[in-house]
Amino acid sequence: MxxxxxxxxxxxxxxxxxxxxxxxxxxxxxxxxxxxxxxxxxxxxxxxxxxxxxxxxxxxxxxxxxxxxxxxxxxxxxxxxxxxxxxxxxxxxxxxxxxxxxxxxxxxxxxxxxxxxxxxxxxxxxxxxxxxxxxxxxxxxxxxxxxxxxxxxxxxxxxxxxxxxxxxxxxxxxxxxxxxxxxxxxxxxxxxxxxxxxxxxxxxxxxxxxxxxxxxxxxxxxxxxxxxxxxxxxxxxxxxxxxxxxxxxxxxxxxxxxxxxxxxxxxxxxxxxxxxxxxxxxKMSSSKGAGASAREIADSLPRKIFRLALLGTKPMRAINFEPKGNTIPVLYDRYDEIAEKYWSGVGDDDSRLYELVHLHNIPERHYRMRFSQVAFLAQMPHIDIFREAREEKGEELNELELRELHERIDYSLAWIKKHAPDRYVFQLQEDTPVALSFSGAQRKAFEKLYTYIEANEVLTGESLHHRLHEIKKEVAIEPEELFTGLYQVFLGRDSGPQAGWFLSVLPRDFLLRRLGSIVHTS
Ligand SMILES: [Zn+2]
CATH class of the missing domain: 3.40.50.620 (HUPs)
Structure with a gap:
């Protein structure tokens, strides 16, 4: 219960x-x-x-x-x-x-x-x-x-x-x-x-x-x-x-x-x-600086997610909220998870939590894009997040889904802007930094990836994910070496979202141009 x-x-x-x-x-x-x-x-x-x-x-x-x-x-x-x-x-x-x-x-x-x-x-x-x-x-x-x-x-x-x-x-x-x-x-x-x-x-x-x-x-x-x-x-x-x-x-x-x-x-x-x-x-202290006031935290979340943060943990367990950490994307993932349980009729504590988070006004089953994906896409120029959502869903978004997506875009951008959690801030790299150098194995892997992208008009997260794992074996490259290299090429940093997915959302010509600039120079 x-x-x-x-x-x-x-x-x-x-x-x-x-x-x-x-x-x-x-x-x-x-x-x-x-x-x-x-x-x-x-x-x-x-x-x-x-x-x-x-x-x-x-x-x-x-x-x-x-x-x-x-x-x-x-x-x-x-x-x-x-x-x-x-x-x-x-x-x-x-x-x-x-x-x-x-x-x-x-x-x-x-x-x-x-x-x-x-x-x-x-x-x-x-x-x-x-x-x-x-x-x-x-x-x-x-x-x-x-x-x-x-x-x-x-x-x-x-x-x-x-x-x-x-x-x-x-x-x-x-x-x-x-x-x-x-x-x-x-x-x-x-x-x-x-x-x-x-x-x-x-x-x-x-x-x-x-x-x-x-x-x-x-x-x-x-x-x-x-x-x-x-x-x-x-x-x-x-x-x-x-x-x-x-x-x-x-x-x-x-x-x-x-x-x-x-x-x-x-x-x-x-x-x-x-x-x-x-x-x-x-712990809380009303006399010290603001930074964690009820007003500020409440403003950083829509009501349902704030209620989830408050009600989703038993009283005798501490809640730790880290605005600059992954608390907010994790809360959203949990929200999506309890929603699925509710809609599937599981009827467990999580389903009940979903009801209580919504105050009786419980939304029917609908498509939602994962918050961390929204946060990533919303930062990418030249990306139509609504098109990506349509493709992920497989059909047009209905009114409820559009409203939810708009809400997630607004809250994720505000979160990135205000709290700037480094891990979630991304900037597409238009040019390869001169200082960047790649190993032979990385170059080989990039070549194979380039060939694959060139040969495929339609790229999905799944197909890219699959291909990257094949390449890993073919080139005998350590996963970390491969993925770090990819993040450096596209995002200028050592980590990023799930690689297959994030490559699939970037424009294909951009992928070819960036990879090409490395593959075609020696
Ligand atoms: Zn007195």
């Missing part, structure tokens, strides 16, 4: 008595959102969709955390402008474009756009709304009244020792507006006393103000792990997974689960731990 169907069934099994199932995920909007955050979106989104598909009403809630303090400065933001805002809530920090309501809103809007384009439809809400509406008041009171028990849970579960007077609350300083710099000193049942300390944290400076304020209605927020547990209860969460960095024993989720049970008397949600979505082998 496909992993998402299985997870949805397991979750349902545990949540049978619930009415509507609440699925929740969250992202702190502290900068451009890394594509890694799409993994949580996709896992929660597909589970919610599948529950609904199975007749179990489910709602996917996505929280934009705009209430955390700005505790890191993304490298792409102007330090001189933003340093003064460090320690303030993200919803209080000005937007880089000067138009959005806040920095949080600016980056959240971009990310929300990607989520929706990828075909997921959560109901978005903001952490600030949760607090300022008063919905968190009760859990704040409980947390303050049972601070000693919370300290004990931290100690027991994660080994983290809090001072005996530590209270689980971050209050906003009325004087400087920062939340990261304050320490709460006491709670009298209605109000808290606090101090804003100059050097409480390394990333923000406090103002030394002391005050007394109500902790309710948005004046204060709970620290991360307590807040996580509190939200389970306040939002009524039934299903919520977390990245594996939070999912270890004694990790954030473990602490939150214990606090949910022990303090808020709430059963923690059904958990789906998941591995990272890496880009070039690296």
């Amino acid at each position: 496909f992993w998402a169907d299985k997870t949805a069934e397991e979750a349902h099994e545990q949540l049978k008595d619930k009415g509507e199932v609440i699925v929740r995920d969250e992202k702190t909007a502290s900068g451009r959102v890394h594509v890694g955050s799409m993994r949580g979106v996709a896992i929660h989104g597909i589970i919610s969709d599948l529950l609904n598909e199975k007749g179990i009403p489910a709602k996917f809630l996505y929280e934009i955390n705009d209430f955390d303090p700005m505790d890191g400065l993304p490298t792409y933001l102007d330090k001189s402008k933003y340093e003064q805002h460090m320690g303030k809530r993200l919803c209080e920090v000005p937007s880089p474009d000067g138009r959005a309501k806040s920095l949080a809103e600016f980056y959240a809007d971009e990310f929300k756009g990607v989520i929706v384009e990828a075909g997921f439809s959560p109901k978005f809400y903001k952490t600030s709304e949760l607090y300022t509406s008063g919905r968190m008041n009760e859990v704040i009171r409980e947390a303050l009244e049972r601070a000693a028990d919370i300290r004990e849970i931290y100690k027991k579960v994660s080994g983290s020792i809090k001072p005996d007077d530590w209270l689980p609350l971050n209050v906003v300083c009325e004087s400087c507006g920062k939340v990261g710099t304050t320490q709460v000193l006491g709670f009298d049942g209605e109000q808290v006393t606090y101090e804003c300390r100059e050097n409480l944290v390394a990333w923000a400076k406090g103002c030394n103000n002391k005050g007394t304020i109500s902790p309710f209605d948005g004046n204060a927020s709970l620290p991360w792990k307590v807040e996580w547990a509190a939200k389970f209860k306040v939002v009524g969460v039934d299903i919520e997974g977390a990245g594996k960095d939070h999912s270890t024993r004694g990790g954030a989720r473990d602490v939150a689960n214990h606090i949910a049970r022990g303090i808020f008397n709430y059963d923690p949600p059904f958990d789906i731990p998941y591995e990272f979505f890496l880009v070039n082998g690296k």
